[in-house]
Amino acid sequence: MMHKVLSVLSLLFCFSAIAQKSRVVLSASKTKIEVGETIAFTIESNIEGTTQIDNVPPSFVNSGGINGGISYQMDYNTGNLLIIYTNKEVGAFTKPGTYKIGPAYVKSRSGQSYQSNVITIEVAKKVNLSNGEPSSQQLNEPAFGMIQLNKTSIYEGESIIVGAKVYSRFQPTRIGNYNTFIQRKGIEFQELKNTSRQLQVREEKFHGNMYYTFEYDRNLVFPPGTGSFTLDPFSMDVMQGFKGYSLQSSGAAIEIKPLPNGAPNDFIGAVGSFSLQRKIDTTKIKQGEVFKMTVEVSGTGNIQNSLEPELNLPKGFIVYGDPIVSKDISYGVNGAEGSIEYEFNIQVTTSGSITIPGTSISYFDLDDEVYKTVTTNEHSIEVEKDKSLIATEEKKQASDEAIYKQSDSELRLTKEVKSTESIFGSTLFWSGVSAPILCAFLFIFLVKRREQSADEIETKQVIHQKNKELNDLLARSKSLLHSGENDAYYSSIENTLRKAFELKMAFTDTDRILDKSEIFDFLHQTGQTDLLESVRGVFRTCEESRFGFGASANDRQPVLDQLESIIKTLKL
Structure with missing residues (x-):
């Protein structure tokens, strides 16, 4: 029975591999470093085979060997199981300069070679303190x-x-x-x-x-x-x-x-060097529909503390909710380097050929000591009229005009008529009194419902982002398990553990790091004494390794197992 299951899984993997389009991607952990600073080159591919990176200069010294791995991802759009092969090479440059690394090649078992992109690495002189x-x-x-x-x-x-x-x-x-x-x-x-x-x-x-x-x-x-x-x-x-x-x-x-006075209105609080890109997912849309606009800020400096760019949208363009924010940031001698992507959902209520003006941001350039502005290109979008939407608007307008004409006619033709009957207590009286009250209650209900939905969406986005960060940290810890980077491995284990408790304790303070004493107090107050000892053990192992006492290679797998056990116990 087991042989049959394995055979079926093997066939599924084979069919998935055939269905996948060949892809080889070369990336680096950082693109701006100093001499002696650790950098990792990663080859990701859906093709199994031997790998090689071309144009690696003699000044690059490999310090961690070449580490390989394999993972499986489900493509929910096609239903295919994606097989990803990863090879990572860790080292440092001994000389400054600008280096073009790659392309990387993957040679399959059949002998066919597949080529990746080329990346540029800027290596500066070592920063002397x-x-x-x-x-x-x-x-x-x-x-x-x-x-x-x-x-x-x-x-x-x-x-x-x-x-x-x-x-x-x-x-x-x-x-x-x-x-x-x-x-x-x-x-x-x-x-x-x-x-x-x-x-x-x-x-x-x-x-x-x-x-x-x-x-x-x-x-x-x-x-x-x-x-x-x-x-x-x-x-x-x-x-x-x-x-x-x-x-x-x-x-x-x-x-x-302090920064100089006269900051532009689109200043996002960024200090360093930055660029801006924008794209939309369609150029043709029907009136009333929603499209996605993605704005990406990238650069080096304090990008992690930069503010969300303001969109310069035409009349009739409405932003729905807060954007989905994705961050890809690393830290080096030049500061925080990477990108922040904002994905906006925008509804169009007008029609015709419309030009969306470029989005702009300003930052403070440290080299020239002046504010600089970068702007994206404009986008053109064709919005098709929605006849049903127009008919609804016209019907509403016609109804409003009829009411106005009728009222005007009544004002001109009505004669004064005296009645001996009182309006108080009649059906008309109670309808007139109750209708505004019912409308007020209905309005309050709809507003509260909308606010509650917005809060729920925002909460889900925050939880999703923190879960993604936790999964990324755990994946990084696993990737460093068999590397030679002892400090990086135990730092990653400790950061993953803190992130797990940020989720469990609903810790939202972004101005400071969750202290381990707060974690210990939380576990003590909730009566989780066994878990408390496990958490103390992980922190102790990391500290002993990172603060001079050292740790053997045999300690690595147990501390990772202990970390995964803690995360499982927390039921995140």
Whole structure:
């Protein structure tokens, strides 16, 4: 029986593969990086075979090998089962420059080759961080720490790179009890993926003395507000064998300049370099129908905090509800890089050949220190008259005119007639009194119903987006399982766990990260003691790996299994 089932599944996969149109896509985790920063090239294809990426320069050093995978997706439009083969190559560039990578090739078992697209990668020189001057007291200590910055003065919305550096008179072998310089809630930051949590100690001459030094905990930080911004000191135990020394660094201050006055009306709060694209799903539509308009903002800077663009729509174009928002953002030394796509549903109540003006956004360019505006092309759309809609409007108009004429005629021809009967208590009286009340109740009911429907749609969209983010994080964790990126793997596990509890706890505060102590309190208050211990265990394993204690390759699969078990228990 089992052999028959497997045979049927194999036939289904084969038929699905035949039905699929050949597709090979080459992509990169980032398109703008610095020398030494980790980047991943991914080949996705629906063709099984050997893969190769052309035009990879000698300056690219593979650090994680080539990892393959397979997944299945259902195409609900055709009913076909899609088989996706993935190959990922991880490494870093050793020289700056602009590189055109690809195309990638997939050679099938039959010997036929299929070609992908070409991508461009810009590699900048490594961003050097500098630190302030140590105090005389620090120079006399066995070890001391300094906060490093790539800039000390920035514009509002601009990011900085912050790292920790330690100078020691003895050679450290490990560290413990590390407390980061980002301790206050409400500070937006992202750990850079090329950060190594393993100690890489080297000797360096500083202030006339030789020290053992190492850099640690490199982050991309988006300081809030304007004026002076202060980073808290970091602290750690620097160990040599069983002996060690506890140190606390000095703090660091950054001056945040406000953006210049005179921001354009279409300014979306973006700081950096950005572009804009727009498309519509049809150029012919019937009056009263709805079409989709997609607007995509892409670029590098603080795109994650940018505002929704305003549509410049002609009269008779009505936007239905809030747009569906899709984000594809990564973080590197240049800031947040990627795109945000807004999908609008728009109803057309007019008719004829109509031109939709271009959509525009403005942003603040950090290189030229001026506001810049980008605008999409116009779109032309043919709207066919809907005769039934017109007839309804004409009938309504005719009815209104008849009522007006009748009233006017009555005003001119009516004679004064006295009646001995009173109108109070009659059918006409009660109809006149009750009709406005009933209309008012009906109006309130319809408004409440509409508001409730809008709230339900918005709630469903938020839940859908958070579920998508959780699934993406879980998929990333699985893809890193057999990679050589130890820090990235455990960071992904921890981020997935936090996202799962954001869904469970209905956490909606976007200005801060859900703290693990809040998760522990939630589980304690809800009496889930067994689950609490499992969650503590996952966090503990991630911290021990990422903060210098290390973890063996055998620990990876169990912590992923434990994570999936927790998500299953939460019933998300």
